[in-house]
Amino acid sequence: MSPHSTADINDTCVPLLDVEMPSKITSCVIGIDVGGTNTDAVVLRDERVIGWHKTPTTSDIQEGVELAIEAVVKKAEIPVNHVGAVKIGTTQFVNAVLEQDSSKLEKVAVIRLCGPYSRGTPPFLDFPPALRALLYGHYGYVDGGYQVDGSLIATIDVNQIKEQARIIKAKSIKSIVVIGIYSPSNPAQEEDVKKILASELGPDYDISCSHAIGRLGFLERENASILNASLRRFARHVIAGFSEAIRHLGTCNLYITLNDGTLSMAQTAAEYPILCFSSGPTNSARGAALLAKSYISDANDGREVLVVDVGGTTTDICALLKSGYPRQSAAFVKIAGVRTNFTIPDVHSLALGGGSLVRTKRLRTSVGPDSVGSRLNQEGIAFGGNKFTATDLVMVNTFTQELIDPEVKKSGLAEIGRALEDAIDLVKTKQGEARVILVGGGSIIVDEHIAGVSEVIRPKYLEVANAVGAAIGRISGSVDKTVVPTHGIDLEIQRATSIAKKKCVAAGGDDKTVEVVEVDVVPLSYATNGATRILVRVVGDLKNKYDFAPDKVIPKAPLRKKRIAKCARAITDSSPAVTKGSSYEVVKQFDVKSYRPRIEGDLWYFSELDLQFLQDGAGILGVGSCGEPYSAYLACLMALRNGEDITIRRQDTLPDDAVVLVAGFMGSPGVYLERIPGVDEITDAMKGTMKMAGIENFDAVVPNEIGGLNAFESILAARRFKKSVLDTDLVARAYPMVWQTVRCLKDVPIAPCSVADGSGRVDSFSTATDNFHAEDLMRTACTDQGSLGGMCISPVSGAEAKTLPRNSFSHAWQIGRSIAISRSLKIDPIPPLLELQSGVLLFIGKIISVTRNVAEGFTRGSVLLEPFSENDSNRIGDEGVEKSLVIDFENENLSAVLKEQGKEEKVLACCPDLIVVLDKANGAPLGISDYKYGLRVSVIALRSPPVWTTERGLEVGGPKAFGLNMDYKSVATSAVAYEEPKSVWEMFGEGS
Known part of the structure; x- marks a missing residue:
C-alpha cells in the first residue's frame, strides 16, 4: 500500500477505538432529520440525549420542524434559550430534482473556461430529456482553463465574458455556472470571471463556481454545478423557513448536514444545496457510532463494525470507519439520471422496512419491496388496519393472533433474515464475523441471530440515531487537486492539508480541533512529469458561535406558480433518489x-x-x-x-x-x-x-x-x-x-x-x-x-x-450486448459473459488495499482482494482456508495470483490473457484508477488471441515483457480451439 494511501489513514474497518466526537459544549444542541417517513428530533447535552421526539413527516416541512422543536424541547425540560445550535438534515433539495418540480428549479446558463477543449461534448447533453427541458438555458465557450501541470491553456478574455453576459441577460436567465478546466486545482480564473459577470449583470443574478461544488472530473462537476445552481433560489426559501422555525430559540445557530457527515452554516447550505442530497445515511451512521460507543469495550479484536439502519421503507447498511464516519463511495453518483462526482456514503440499500408488505404465494412468503411507509400506524394489522406488514410479524396482540398464521410469521421472519444476511455479506469488507449496530424505527423486525455477525448491538435511542448524527456533526474542509511535485510529494500534501484546514476554519470550524481524516495520492498514468492527484479532507469541531443572521438569508417568499399544471416525475416513487453509477442503464421496456x-x-x-x-x-x-x-x-x-x-x-x-x-x-x-x-x-x-x-x-x-x-x-x-x-x-x-x-x-x-x-x-x-x-x-x-x-x-x-x-x-459490441441483456433481465451478467467468451471466473471479493507508483510515466502497482466472507460459496479452494488475490498492473492488468494459507502462490492468469475487474453490482468494467478500498468486484479472465501467444507475441506482450517472474499459461478451460469473434454481418446480415 502506498505510504499516502487513503486506506492507511482512515479506511481500516475495525471496531471503533476512540470515536472522534465534538468536545464538550456548554449549551444544548438540537439535531433534526427530516426523512420521507418520519421527522426525528433530539436534544443533546455533552453528547448525552436528554430528550427525543419522533413524528410522521408533514407536507409543510417548516411547520413540521417547528412542531418537532417544540415537542423535543418540552421533553428535554430545558429553557429555549439553552439551545446553542440546531442542526438539520433534509431531503427537500433532492426531492425537488427527483420530482422535476418546475416551481423550484431554475433555468441555468453555463460558461466554460476551456479554450479549444470540451467543445465536442456540450453541457446538458447527458441530462434526461424532461429534466434538460427544465434546466437548459444557455451555454458558451470562452478562453481559459489550466493544464495538468498548472500552466495556462489560455488567459481570460474580458470581452468574451462581457459578450456572454449580454447573451445571458437577453435570455433572462438568472442562474449561472462558471466552470474551468482544472479549477479545483486553481480556482483563480473562475473567481475572476465571477467578478466580471457580477459587475456586468448586477446583484439580481446568481453566479456560482464549479470548484466549490465538485472534485476533478469535468463533466460530472459541471452537472453537479448545474443542479446546484438550479436549486439555489428554492434552497434559500427552505433555509429561510428553517431559520424562521428556530427564531423562538433566541440567538441559536442553524446548520445543515452534508453528504459526508459534516455541517454547513445555513447561509452556505443555501448556496450549495446539492451537498446536502445524501446526508441521511451518514447521519444514521454517525449517530450509531456515538450511541454504541459504550457498548464496545474490546476495541482491538479486529472485528468489523457495520451500521444497519432499518426504517419504514428501506434498510441502509454501511461499514463504519475508526473515525466514526461511514466509508465513502468510490464510484460516481447519479442523481435523477444525472452523473455527478461529489462524495456520498458507500451505503447498500434494500427495500426492507417496518412497513414492507408481506405476501404469501404457493407456500412462499415475500417481504417488500413496496411499503405502507408512514401509514403503518393506520394500515398495519397490528394497529387495526388490513395491510400485512413486516412489523406484524414481530408484534403480538389480538389483531395479529387472530389474522396471521404462525407458519407464515415464521417463514416471513426467515425471509427477512435471509435478505439481511445477504446484504450484510455484500457490505462486509473483511473476512470473519462482524459487529452490527442496529438502529432505526423499523429495527424491531430484525432477529438477534444473523449469520456472519457475532454481536447485534441495539443502543438506547436507536429510533432516532439519524437525528443524533445530525446533532454531533462537525465542520469539514477538503482539497482535490493535481500537482507536479517538483519539490517532493510530501511538501505538496502539506500544502493541500494547509488549504483544507483553512477552508474548515472559514466554514465555522475551531482551528484548535481540526484533524486530517483522509489523504489520497494517485499518480496519473502515462504522465512522465510525475503529475499526481492529491485529495485531503479534514474535520473540526464547531466554534461556539458564528455570526448567524437569519436576515442575511434571503427572506422566505412565496414560490412562483408552476409553469405547468403538473410536472411528470422522472422516476417512480420506488426508485432510488441517488444511485452509484454504472456505465449506462438499459430501458426496462426495451427488449x-x-x-x-x-x-x-x-x-x-x-x-x-x-x-x-x-x-x-x-x-x-x-x-x-x-x-x-x-x-x-x-x-x-x-x-x-x-x-x-x-x-x-x-x-x-x-x-x-x-x-x-x-x-x-x-x-x-x-x-x-x-x-x-x-x-x-x-x-x-x-x-x-x-x-x-x-x-x-x-x-x-x-x-x-x-x-x-x-x-x-x-x-x-x-x-x-x-x-x-x-x-x-x-x-x-x-x-x-x-x-x-x-x-x-x-x-x-x-x-x-x-x-x-x-x-x-x-x-x-x-x-x-x-x-x-x-x-x-x-x-x-x-x-x-x-x-x-x-x-x-x-x-x-x-x-x-x-x-x-x-x-x-x-467483438466489443457482443460483450456489451451480453451485459446489457443480463441487466435487463436483472441477473448476474458474469455467467452469460463467460459462456459467450469462453472465459474464467477467477475471484469474487472486495478490494482491501491498492498500491500505486509511477516509473517513467507508467503507473505500476497492485490491488489486493479478499473474499466476501468465509461462507462465500464462490470462493476458490477449500472452505475455511484464508485466501486472497493479488492483481499486478502497469496501466493494464498483468497478472492475477491466488494466495492461500499454507500453500504456494498460484498464478491464475497473466498477460496476454485479458484480466478484467468488474463491478459486482452491475458488471461494469473498472479501470485501475477506479480501484478503491472496499469495492466489491468480480475478476474474470478472457483468452488471448493466438497472435499474442506466439513466441514473438509473448516476447512483446507476455509476462516477462513487464518484468514478471512467471511463465504464460493460458486460462483456456477446454481443448476447443480459439474462435475468432464473429462480425455483426455474420450474426445479423442477410442470410444469417
Whole structure:
C-alpha cells in the first residue's frame, strides 16, 4: 500500500477505538432529520440525549420542524434559550430534482473556461430529456482553463465574458455556472470571471463556481454545478423557513448536514444545496457510532463494525470507519439520471422496512419491496388496519393472533433474515464475523441471530440515531487537486492539508480541533512529469458561535406558480433518489435481446443502443486501462441525435491499395477526464501524419486499440472526415506501449507519426531509429502538450488491414450486448459473459488495499482482494482456508495470483490473457484508477488471441515483457480451439 494511501489513514474497518466526537459544549444542541417517513428530533447535552421526539413527516416541512422543536424541547425540560445550535438534515433539495418540480428549479446558463477543449461534448447533453427541458438555458465557450501541470491553456478574455453576459441577460436567465478546466486545482480564473459577470449583470443574478461544488472530473462537476445552481433560489426559501422555525430559540445557530457527515452554516447550505442530497445515511451512521460507543469495550479484536439502519421503507447498511464516519463511495453518483462526482456514503440499500408488505404465494412468503411507509400506524394489522406488514410479524396482540398464521410469521421472519444476511455479506469488507449496530424505527423486525455477525448491538435511542448524527456533526474542509511535485510529494500534501484546514476554519470550524481524516495520492498514468492527484479532507469541531443572521438569508417568499399544471416525475416513487453509477442503464421496456443492428451492405450504421453496448465492451477489452470513454460516448450520441451517420465498415472490403489512418489518444486517462477533448486533437494528428507520409487522401480509420476511449475517439475522428471505421484495431485488447501492436510484431515502423494538442500544436516525426525511439519521441511531445494528445501513427494499407485482428468492434459490441441483456433481465451478467467468451471466473471479493507508483510515466502497482466472507460459496479452494488475490498492473492488468494459507502462490492468469475487474453490482468494467478500498468486484479472465501467444507475441506482450517472474499459461478451460469473434454481418446480415 502506498505510504499516502487513503486506506492507511482512515479506511481500516475495525471496531471503533476512540470515536472522534465534538468536545464538550456548554449549551444544548438540537439535531433534526427530516426523512420521507418520519421527522426525528433530539436534544443533546455533552453528547448525552436528554430528550427525543419522533413524528410522521408533514407536507409543510417548516411547520413540521417547528412542531418537532417544540415537542423535543418540552421533553428535554430545558429553557429555549439553552439551545446553542440546531442542526438539520433534509431531503427537500433532492426531492425537488427527483420530482422535476418546475416551481423550484431554475433555468441555468453555463460558461466554460476551456479554450479549444470540451467543445465536442456540450453541457446538458447527458441530462434526461424532461429534466434538460427544465434546466437548459444557455451555454458558451470562452478562453481559459489550466493544464495538468498548472500552466495556462489560455488567459481570460474580458470581452468574451462581457459578450456572454449580454447573451445571458437577453435570455433572462438568472442562474449561472462558471466552470474551468482544472479549477479545483486553481480556482483563480473562475473567481475572476465571477467578478466580471457580477459587475456586468448586477446583484439580481446568481453566479456560482464549479470548484466549490465538485472534485476533478469535468463533466460530472459541471452537472453537479448545474443542479446546484438550479436549486439555489428554492434552497434559500427552505433555509429561510428553517431559520424562521428556530427564531423562538433566541440567538441559536442553524446548520445543515452534508453528504459526508459534516455541517454547513445555513447561509452556505443555501448556496450549495446539492451537498446536502445524501446526508441521511451518514447521519444514521454517525449517530450509531456515538450511541454504541459504550457498548464496545474490546476495541482491538479486529472485528468489523457495520451500521444497519432499518426504517419504514428501506434498510441502509454501511461499514463504519475508526473515525466514526461511514466509508465513502468510490464510484460516481447519479442523481435523477444525472452523473455527478461529489462524495456520498458507500451505503447498500434494500427495500426492507417496518412497513414492507408481506405476501404469501404457493407456500412462499415475500417481504417488500413496496411499503405502507408512514401509514403503518393506520394500515398495519397490528394497529387495526388490513395491510400485512413486516412489523406484524414481530408484534403480538389480538389483531395479529387472530389474522396471521404462525407458519407464515415464521417463514416471513426467515425471509427477512435471509435478505439481511445477504446484504450484510455484500457490505462486509473483511473476512470473519462482524459487529452490527442496529438502529432505526423499523429495527424491531430484525432477529438477534444473523449469520456472519457475532454481536447485534441495539443502543438506547436507536429510533432516532439519524437525528443524533445530525446533532454531533462537525465542520469539514477538503482539497482535490493535481500537482507536479517538483519539490517532493510530501511538501505538496502539506500544502493541500494547509488549504483544507483553512477552508474548515472559514466554514465555522475551531482551528484548535481540526484533524486530517483522509489523504489520497494517485499518480496519473502515462504522465512522465510525475503529475499526481492529491485529495485531503479534514474535520473540526464547531466554534461556539458564528455570526448567524437569519436576515442575511434571503427572506422566505412565496414560490412562483408552476409553469405547468403538473410536472411528470422522472422516476417512480420506488426508485432510488441517488444511485452509484454504472456505465449506462438499459430501458426496462426495451427488449434488448431482440435488437438487431442496422446493416446495409458493407456498412453497419450505429444506433444509440450500439454505442451503449460498445461502452462496456470496449471497457472490458481495455483490461483496466485506456480511460473511461464517457465524454467521447456523449459526443457520438450527440452526432446521432443531430442526424449524422456513424458507420463501421466490414474489415475485408477495402482494395489492397487503400489507405487507412490510425487514430487514438496518447497520454493520461486522468487528464482526459478533466481536459475533455475538443474536436481537433486527433484530426490535427492525422493531418500531420498525412503530410509526413505524402498522402492527400485516405479511405477509412482504425483505432490504435479497441480498448476504452480509443474505440470511440476513432469513431469521432472518422466522422469528422466523413469516413467509416474498419471493424478491426491494432491490438485486439489494450497495451500501454505504442509499439505493442500486431504490426510491430512484424517490425512495421511506427513513424511517420504525429501528436497534436488540439490548439494548433502538432509534433510530427518522419523517421525514428526504431519503434522504441519513436515511442520516446511521441511521449516527450505528449507531456509537453499537457500529458494528453491526439495520435496518428504510420498509415495501414488495405491489404495489411485484412491481416489485423478480426472484427474488433463486433467483438466489443457482443460483450456489451451480453451485459446489457443480463441487466435487463436483472441477473448476474458474469455467467452469460463467460459462456459467450469462453472465459474464467477467477475471484469474487472486495478490494482491501491498492498500491500505486509511477516509473517513467507508467503507473505500476497492485490491488489486493479478499473474499466476501468465509461462507462465500464462490470462493476458490477449500472452505475455511484464508485466501486472497493479488492483481499486478502497469496501466493494464498483468497478472492475477491466488494466495492461500499454507500453500504456494498460484498464478491464475497473466498477460496476454485479458484480466478484467468488474463491478459486482452491475458488471461494469473498472479501470485501475477506479480501484478503491472496499469495492466489491468480480475478476474474470478472457483468452488471448493466438497472435499474442506466439513466441514473438509473448516476447512483446507476455509476462516477462513487464518484468514478471512467471511463465504464460493460458486460462483456456477446454481443448476447443480459439474462435475468432464473429462480425455483426455474420450474426445479423442477410442470410444469417
